[in-house]
Amino acid sequence: MASTRFQALSSIIRSADIQAILKIIRFNFGIVDAAILLTSGVIFYVLLRHIGRRRSTRLQGPCTSNIFLGVIPQLMNALDSGDLYEIWAAQFGSVFSIPTILGSRRIVITDPKSIAHLAARETYGYVGTPQARRLLVKILGKGLLWAEGDSHKRQRRALNPAFTNAAVRNLIPIFFDAAYKTKAAWDSLLESGPSEGAIIEVQQWMNHISFDTIGLAGFSHDFGTLAGKKSSIIAALDTIGSNTSFLDTVAAMFSSIVPILDLIPTRRRFILDEVARSMWGLGDNFLATTGEVGTDKSMMGLLVESTRADKISREEVASQINLLLFAAYETTSISLTWALIELARDPVVQKKLRDELLRSGGDPTWEELTDHGSLLDAFTCEVLRIHPPFPELHRMAAEDDILPLSKPIKNARGELIDCVFVSKGTVVTLPIQCINRSEAFWGSDAKVFNPARWLDESPGFNQLRAQEIQGYRHLLTFSDGARICLGKVFAVAEFKAVLSVLLRNFTFELPKGPTTAIGYYRNLLPRPKVEGEAGYDVPLKVRHYVASG
Template sequence: MSNLTNFMAISNAIRSTNIHAIFRSIPSNFGAVDAGILFGSSAILYILIRRFSDRRSTPLKGPPTTFGNFLFGVLPFLRNVPDVGAVYEGWASRYGAVFSVPGLLGSRTICLTDVKAIAHFSAEETYGYVGTPPAKRFNEKLLGRGLFWAEGDSHKRQRRALNPAFSNVAIKNMTSIFFDSAYKAKAAWDAMLESSGPSEGIILEVQLWMNHISLDTIGLAGFSHDFGTLSGNTSNIASIFDAIGSKESVLDTVVFLLSLIVPIVDNVPTVRHSLLNQLTKAMQDLGNGFLETTDANADKSVIGFLMKSVSSEKISHEEVMSQIMFLIVAGYETTAISLTWALIELSRNPAIQTKLRDELLRSGDPTWEELTSHGSLLDAFTCEVLRMHPPLPEIERMAAKDDCLPLSTPIQTARGELVDTVFVRKGQYAKLSVECINRSEALWGPDAKVFNPGRWLDESNGVDQQRAQELQGYRHLLTFSDGPRICLGKVFALTEFKTVLSVLLRNFVFEFPNGPDTAIGRRMGLLPRPGVEGEAGYDVPLRIRHYVPTELA
């Protein structure tokens, strides 16, 4: 093998950040010094190639390379920022609606806030823009090669197999499960309040209870399995989820960052690594049990539909296992986080809480039509929680081919040229900060950072939101993503969210023990979870008391 061939082989391996391929590329007759020289030369060659390739892209303005560091770009900085969306918004204001930031190994990541560019990017996802290598490795290791991992035709086929399980008819039939979970929580809280005697209520860690509601619901609706956490049972899966972020150490952070460049580092036995392996094993054990006991002809849960797809050869058993694991993560973690944020916002805004309760008390349990219609304060409140607190704060993909992003408004490049398209080279990373776009003052008006459900009650009147209405996605939001990868379970999540709130809010009043100005931050778990500032872990303690109508008080 010639030296040039050696250089190119190792450079390609470095580019793919595949350490095994790097070692395989080093000739067997090379000594340690020769291998080191070849590796170093190849790394330099790769960096030069990358820099040259970057020049093929439109030269965008953005924070200078010195703002971050060569290895990890701006990632270490952003991991310690309390409001990442605001940082991206500041950069967009300074550098233009499409800009670039320092990325891995001296590269530049394109960041999109232009509505036309976002629409194009979203429409091209899964064929034109695919998962980044680090994200693909993580998803495959944790969840297997299911819907979240798949791209292109494989993603399209797997999604088609799941579609019947998330049709409106299927979810309407699951609504009783959502109500049952909410009423189990109500019954448990009633008992706790009664046993506490005359008082101003009790203090509950509500995130724990929202976890219970979400896990029991996805268990029954997804797999006809009752985890029983609302009845006092413990769940190994829930315990692992809770521990993943609360036990993160400095070593975990260092290993995570290094693994983005050298994948084998991810095998370092840190606490987080051990917990993720435990989570995967626990979900696999559950999935095997579900597959052994499910009757595809009789079961009306999600897994029943999946087993029918297996029998018609639309999807493999291995893919079903991956879908089960994905549904547990998505159905449990995202909904629990959103419900917790909902109770936080109710506690922050007592007037909104009272007004929403009054609306819900006008009738009994909402009907399917009421749960899925627009125009109510419940729907407006739901949209505002999703706008302000998206469970998945950003979307990062890699261009699978050269592409041109159209712009709604021309921008000035780093060379001072005015352009209305941005050229993206194959292999370049592109990112949407969902937090930034959902709360952007350029899109949502001067009160974009204010929690205001009223903005949804007359959208046609929202002059300040006309730019936001150019966004695609669910209700002009990117919370559920958009395009071919828009969240398949969004109607499931929205229906469960509204159902649970309708039951809890008609029966209880929610308050912060230390007042509505209690500071809430975020904790890094599998997804960012809310937590009281200054407190360890994910705890969100709220004072809960029975709602008593004014005439009976």
């Protein structure tokens, strides 16, 4: 009888039907029996995955007594996971491995030669992890972030016209318009508030700027959030990181090993379902008006042209809509919020940057927005370096591979090796935040926010190891290689345009002083928050700028 019941449950597990599994357990097993059976099944599943697989090079790395979670709790509880990766890299070498869920191991790379090799083999040799792809297809669909190989190449080619320098240059008025709408709203708040300035929660305003901007630039649609309209997408995205239960956390962690756990009806799953409904509903609305936007030069219009030329399917267009909404909203608003925090932390840098902007006599031109010799550009690069929206990326080897090394490291047996064998199915981590702020690449002041480093033209600066990194401005913030962010020019231009307007008209302070503790709020992407405030609130004291003399 027990054998028959076990065979029935095994069959259902393979079919990934969670409701059937729960039904079998409810009517055929006691609670203790069910727990033992499911635990045994998970262990058997993990062992089965490793049978017959070639093993990657055994590397040095941190140890842990946690056989279930490895070092994941350390990374989650660290004030800065990038610092932890850097400590391990200094201790174990530029490429090392870390224990993760149920005895699995990830390879972490901080070696520039290995990073360049990974970037060159993206989408074919290294692909998204199954867990990440399941999440992406649920929320964003089978668009550019989900696609690999030839599909990725085709979709990227279809999107390219929307992100050329010429295309982004035409969108500059939209960026300034959003900034001036914010200025007008803040003017009203300040005029009706106390003379010493008003406390404004700036992160929500940066959200509205980025959301309205992508609406107009991407789809010729004004969401109107800067005018006070509500957005179901923003509301849904903002709830992902709130009230996460223990079951949510456990299911999310172990689903990387046991995919069926993604189907457990947790609060997080319901929230993600709501996000998906909101995103897809909006995408369907935009697609329903393709006849209206197909002749304009918005991103949507260019995408519609691609469908007519059979470069991209209608389903893929819908996925790109979701991707543009999510990426432009989350990443740009996070970067702008960090920019205002850093300005509030350092009044000297704030004054120097404002003075530079005021000397131009008006809104920066396209040439000024793309100038790499200005303090505005230096400040922008430093925000991107210190505060990358994506702290780390995970990729999986689609086939056996060999990672080259810049210099030899020691393997787990203490032997010197000059390359690392990576077996198919191995997950590789690129710790972006760690590399961007690593003392090995950026010198002893790597953790210090210092825009002046980008203006230093001395020979010493030119010899820094940071130049070994091939990404945008020697940073990995926009990734690199085949998956380098297609919208990097759009993001940087919007960032500079918005900041130029706000800084010429307002001053910014942290209400409790420049040493106010800033923490992280865990959402789809980590957001900054003032410690002690609700959610991810970042209240700043804002005043009108008044020129002296």
